[in-house]
Amino acid sequence: MSEKNTKGMTEEEFLSSYDIKAFDRPSVTVDILLFTISDEDVSNYRKLPKKSLRVLLIKRNEHPYLGMWALPGGFVRIDENLETAAYRELKEETGVENAYLEQLYTYGDLNRDPRGRIISTSYMSLVNKNEIHMHAGSDADDARWFEVDYQLVKDEKQETDKGFIENKFIEVILTNETNVLKSMIKVTRTVEGKHVSYNRSIVENDKLSFDHGLIIQYGIERLRNKLEYSDIIFHLMPELFTLTDLQKSYEEILDKPLIKANFRRKTAKLVTETEHSTSDVGHRPSKLYRFNPSWMD
Amino acid sequence: MSEKNTKGMTEEEFLSSYDIKAFDRPSVTVDILLFTISDEDVSNYRKLPKKSLRVLLIKRNEHPYLGMWALPGGFVRIDENLETAAYRELKEETGVENAYLEQLYTYGDLNRDPRGRIISTSYMSLVNKNEIHMHAGSDADDARWFEVDYQLVKDEKQETDKGFIENKFIEVILTNETNVLKSMIKVTRTVEGKHVSYNRSIVENDKLSFDHGLIIQYGIERLRNKLEYSDIIFHLMPELFTLTDLQKSYEEILDKPLIKANFRRKTAKLVTETEHSTSDVGHRPSKLYRFNPSWMD
DNA sequence: GCAATAGTGTCTCTAAGACATTATAAT
DNA sequence: ATTATAATGTCTTAGAGACACTATTGC
Secondary structure (H helix, E strand, O other): OOOOOOOOOOHHHHHHHOOHHHOOOOEEEEEEEEEEEEEOOOOOOOOOOOEEEEEEEEEOOOOOOOOOEEOOEEEOOOOOOHHHHHHHHHHHHHOOOOOEEEEEEEEOOOOOOOOOOEEEEEEEEEOOHHHOOOOOOOOOOOEEEEEEEEEEEEEEEEEOOOEEEEEEEEEEEEEOOOOEEEEEEEEEEEEEOOEEEEEEEEEEEEOEOOOHHHHHHHHHHHHHHHHHHOOHHHHOOOOOEOHHHHHHHHHHHHOOOOOHHHHHHHHHHHEEEEEEEOOOOOOOOOEEEEEOOOOOO | OOOOOOOOOOHHHHHHHOOHHHOOOOEEEEEEEEEEEEEOOOOOOOOOOOEEEEEEEEEOOOOOOOOOEEOOEEEOOOOOOHHHHHHHHHHHHHOOOOOEEEEEEEEOOOOOOOOOOEEEEEEEEEOOHHHOOOOOOOOOOOEEEEEEEEEEEEEEEEEOOOEEEEEEEEEEEEEOOOOEEEEEEEEEEEEEOOEEEEEEEEEEEEOEOOOHHHHHHHHHHHHHHHHHHOOHHHHOOOOOEOHHHHHHHHHHHHOOOOOHHHHHHHHHHHEEEEEEEOOOOOOOOOEEEEEOOOOOO
């Protein structure tokens, strides 16, 4: 097209004279919230192992937050897509190449990073523990899995003259053999007449870097919601699994018990029975199932 | 904390020597997807007006995409939060100050903007038509509402050796007294074994700038989903409304008819009856309701 | 009376939830 | 036989969906 702008310039003329660096720009990073489910050790030979939801964190070996724990991530290169950057970081930290990856939210507050104005897009990734081959990357000499604990601590509601303010305090506790990290998140819902607004902030932070507590809390919420209406759980499962495994995984993430018969009815269309079954488990063996990706039809 | 890094620097020393501009950085913009619902003119004195979902677009008066239509938005300043930038742009373009605003998605593909590497975070805003006082801003001499039409044109599924590929073609048509804009979006779902991936791309674009067709399509999907489990519809409604108004608004967004009695049962807890009612409508008057923000309890 | 919308009653069907019963492996 | 899990049956209840019927206004 050879249309001209108000200064009589064609598109080519405009673009060649356009200096995108004339304005000061923020830096952009990606942060990866990598979840997996693993089995805890069992005491009794005939008992099944308990499932535990875990998140991968990296011990920072540089300022700021030196020695504290952070989500894997890093700067987006000028010549790579946002999603490509996320996949690259994921691979650098975990060796996983084809993992499920979903964009979560972009954090852009002014003072979230002491190094300067840094905007970060967070991604959630789900992997099955068996498919990970960890090898510490260049800026990650210390990557570890942390067990996730999530609970609503307080839910208060104050009446105001025009409506009300509701504050939910959610505590996220991340545990490891040697570390306990905590973050308390305040989710505020302000209602004034028909105007509603939400705000999330960190009110307490223990050994977690940046605003990563916020990202983790948001990610857990997203994961829980998506469990109810999507099939993402299967990214956390191995190729073959028992229905009890599947149920325990749901229960661990949602943090509530489910009734077996009902659970099986609801998930029946999502899975396909295979020829295989468990053996040597100290009790009745269980059929193994696999995910049925055509369940939507 | 006075811990030192591997080079023996304290945090202060590190930060003062840290040059965040050493790496080339992208530019960051926000784009606002502003929806409203308006009444179409009526022919018959006793008939109610039809509802129509509309989106605000701005005619570009500069390269690139000179003369085409784009979402309102602009560069994020180095000294403002991401959300603040979105609110600022929204106010500049529409005069609306307290509107509902929700982050949608961040687009970061390499070649989405011919001016250079630009990453854009999109926001969805919902306003009631009565509360808008339009006044064209500096780089927006031409802001107009477009009626939104959205339809699934084709849904094809091909078997592959390891699974299948599903392509959905969705056409978004934006109409105005003088313009018809179109965008065809392809949503691809690739299933290979248990690995599933999604991809969205524009396959046809008529008079719409950048990847804005993609943003609009995604926004409509988000809006539809949220209608089902949240109360955002009320941001599109006036202070007082009839249940029929509310129902027609749902129907317009979801693009399907609802059954009155069922609709009223389901929305009953979301609203409060008032003393007021309509009058001079050429048929039985209707009670007016208002949103009940405490419906969650 | 009529056109158009307002508002309510009720039947059916499905799915969620709760609970109970039977089955089968390892020791 | 005991223990722990596997697998299925069935009753109840809540809610979605479909449809029918009555009510009220302006002209």
